[in-house]
Amino acid sequence: MYKQLEQYFKERTSIDDASLAIVTSNFKPLKTKRNEVLCGIGQVCKNFYFINEGCLRMYEIDPKGNEITAYFALEDQIMSAITSFVLQKPSRDFLVSIVPSDLLVISRDSFFKLIATVPEFQMVYSQFMEFAFIHSQMRIYSFLGMEGIDKLKWVMEHEPKLLTRISSKAVASYLGMTNSTLSKLRAQL
Numbered sequence: 001m002y003k004q005l006e007q008y009f010k011e012r013t014s015i016d017d018a019s020l021a022i023v024t025s026n027f028k029p030l031k032t033k034r035n036e037v038l039c040g041i042g043q044v045c046k047n048f049y050f051i052n053e054g055c056l057r058m059y060e061i062d063p064k065g066n067e068i069t070a071y072f073a074l075e076d077q078i079m080s081a082i083t084s085f086v087l088q089k090p091s092r093d094f095l096v097s098i099v100p101s102d103l104l105v106i107s108r109d110s111f112f113k114l115i116a117t118v119p120e121f122q123m124v125y126s127q128f129m130e131f132a133f134i135h136s137q138m139r140i141y142s143f144l145g146m147e148g149i150d151k152l153k154w155v156m157e158h159e160p161k162l163l164t165r166i167s168s169k170a171v172a173s174y175l176g177m178t179n180s181t182l183s184k185l186r187a188q189l
Contacts, residue, residue, distance in 0.1 A: 001029050004052050004076055005104055012127060013120035023121055026114060027104035032097035038081075039095040045084035047105045051075050054101020057170060060093045069174035071135070074161055078128055098170065151175045152185045 002024045009015045009023060027050065032038070039045040041060070049056060056079045059069040070093060073079035084091035085108060097103070106114075114121040138158075146154070155162055155175065162171055172182040 001052065001102070002027070002104070005050050008050065008076055009120060009124060013123050015120040019118050019120055023114060023118060026110040027106045030103045030105045032101045032103060034098065034100055036097045037094060038097060039084065039091050041092060041094055042090045044088055045081040045091055045095065046108050048078065048080040048085060048108070048111050050078050050104040052102040052104060054097060054099050054103070055165060056095060056101065057098045058093045058095050059173060067173045069170055072162055072166060072174070074165065082132065098166070148175070148177050148181055149185050149188060152182070152189070
């Protein structure tokens, strides 16, 4: 169960076996059901997740009741309702396991203790935050003024697994369009 997490750290850092053992000992296995809420709107996020198998989705609901997806994480990725996790403020988002998933979870306290004591853990966290910022900026700037077909092409180029692994309704919410619009655009390609 910890093999993927160990590989994740080995690919991103030059972590030694002793430090890796400390890191993995702080993660606990968690099996989730389809659509299980890991953090809800208004809750304070207390955990960070590594996905061994499955998919997590972070989304909010706009004033009209529409779901707006901010991010998906698939196997060998890490995820949390990061704003709530860091600031310890109520979340504006839902963090949901959209399919039955095998996760490794670390509590916030353990997470920040590792940041303070294991430099490679700090490095992975920094890489995650950099990626999250860059991904967010790319989506914002790429999607501003883009036509729907161009948004779909962007996802096909940058995140192709989403189109085969995630429901079209969830992908449509990620692209800021309706499911029927997404279906029409897919038919054009």
